[in-house]
């Protein structure tokens with residue numbers, strides 16, 4: 124049985140996993156999960172992933188239910204010493220740090236706004252939620268002032284994970300490109316990558332426009 128990736132294209136972590144499958148040529152069958160119809164809450168799905176999130180990667184009895192762990196696993200298994208996830212321990216640690224930053228800060232702050240809007244139609248976004256999202260621009264600008272990309276001076280899996288998340292932020296909090304020139308340049312550079320064009324652009328736009336319309340319909 125081929126490995127399967129349970130995903131939905133609007134989901135940032137799912138998009139990161141899909142892009143990594145493309146980059147590292149992971150032999151995998153894509154399976155769409157309809158969150159609005161509760162396909163992630165069925166007993167079969169919960170058996171795979173008790174946290175009921177996408178993406179989930181299943182290869183026989185080997186299951187990964189976190190996109191960051193998937194990116195690391197795909198790079199190590201199929202990456203053939205790829206510079207996207209170098210073996211050097213210090214470089215790796217800098218990359219891991221930004222993967223955790225994506226999960227713990229970028230994605231979490233975005234999810235605090237998008238999940239209630241997407242799943243429960245909640246239109247109210249508090250000033251604190253917006254300020255929290257805005258502050259991530261400061262963090263990213265500071266990181267990108269140290270290196271050309273988030274962890275190192277070249278693209279790594281940390282950029283792929285973070286770009287999948289950040290590429291829809293501007294629908295919620297406009298990006299002032301004069302105040303955040305490094306971040307604007309990084310977004311432009313990432314946008315050019317063929318795997319971002321093919322597997323990220325449409326999903327990020329769909330999620331961004333949907334959230335914007337929910338918030339504006341208040």
Ligand SMILES: N[C@@H](CCC(=O)N[C@@H](CS)C(=O)NCC(=O)O)C(=O)O
Nearest residue numbers: 134135136175176177178189190191
């Ligand atoms: N840390 C997880 C987060 C996954 C996640 O929260 N996915 C969202 C979609 S963007 C989800 O499936 N939410 C459904 C739910 O929480 O019930 C990852 O990186 O894979």
